[in-house]
Amino acid sequence: MEDRQQLTNRREFIAAGAAGVALAGLAARTASAAEVSPALRAHEEANLKLVNEFCAAWEAMDMDKLASYFDDKVTFRMIEGMQRIEGKAALIEGTKQFLSTRKKARFEVLRSAAMGNTVINERIDYFTREDGEDAFHITGFFLIKNGKIVEWQDYTMPNVT
Numbered sequence: 690m691e692d693r694q695q696l697t698n699r700r701e702f703i704a705a706g707a708a709g710v711a712l713a714g715l716a717a718r719t720a721s722a723a724e725v726s727p728a729l730r731a732h733e734e735a736n737l738k739l740v741n742e743f744c745a746a747w748e749a750m751d752m753d754k755l756a757s758y759f760d761d762k763v764t765f766r767m768i769e770g771m772q773r774i775e776g777k778a779a780l781i782e783g784t785k786q787f788l789s790t791r792k793k794a795r796f797e798v799l800r801s802a803a804m805g806n807t808v809i810n811e812r813i814d815y816f817t818r819e820d821g822e823d824a825f826h827i828t829g830f831f832l833i834k835n836g837k838i839v840e841w842q843d844y845t846m847p848n849v850t
Contacts, residue, residue: 729805733803733804735836736803736806736808736833737803739833739838740803740808740829741798741801742758743758743831744798744812747814748793752781752784752788758837758838759777759781759837759838760837760839762775762776762777762839763775763776763777763780763839764839764840765780765842766842767843768844768845769845790818790819791816791817794814794816794817795814795815796814796815797813797814797815798810798811799811807831808829808830808833809829810829810831811828813825826845826846827844827846828844829841829842829843829844830843
């Protein structure tokens with residue numbers, strides 16, 4: 690159990706570091722972007738396209754379509770501090786339960802960046818209930834491998850007005 694906790698802590702540390710690096714990339718696309726090989730650029734563009742299509746797919750609220758983006762061993766954490774959901778089946782079941790109380794869903798992607806297998810986006814997630822709408826300002830962190838989302842973590846954006 691202690692080894693698993695250490696592994697989890699290391700993964701969280703690595704994920705947080707990767708998110709920080711990705712955020713730095715969002716802040717400014719520097720001249721080094723011109724130095725990226727065409728193959729890496731194409732790989733990053735494909736990963737960015739995948740995540741953008743995934744975000745757009747929420748409007749249909751079609752679980753089969755959403756599930757097609759996930760690797761079988763996907764992990765998901767809705768927001769920092771919450772327990773991670775592990776595995777495609779568990780993520781699908783949790784999403785079905787959540788969407789069963791919603792009439793509409795929409796992810797509005799505000800900006801995105803891709804670095805290798807990592808895609809990070811800023812978005813507002815809208816979920817319409819019978820009695821109103823919830824809107825969540827989110828930073829999403831996606832790890833892509835072999836054309837599938839293997840890790841998805843959302844972080845709340847700071848309320849800076």
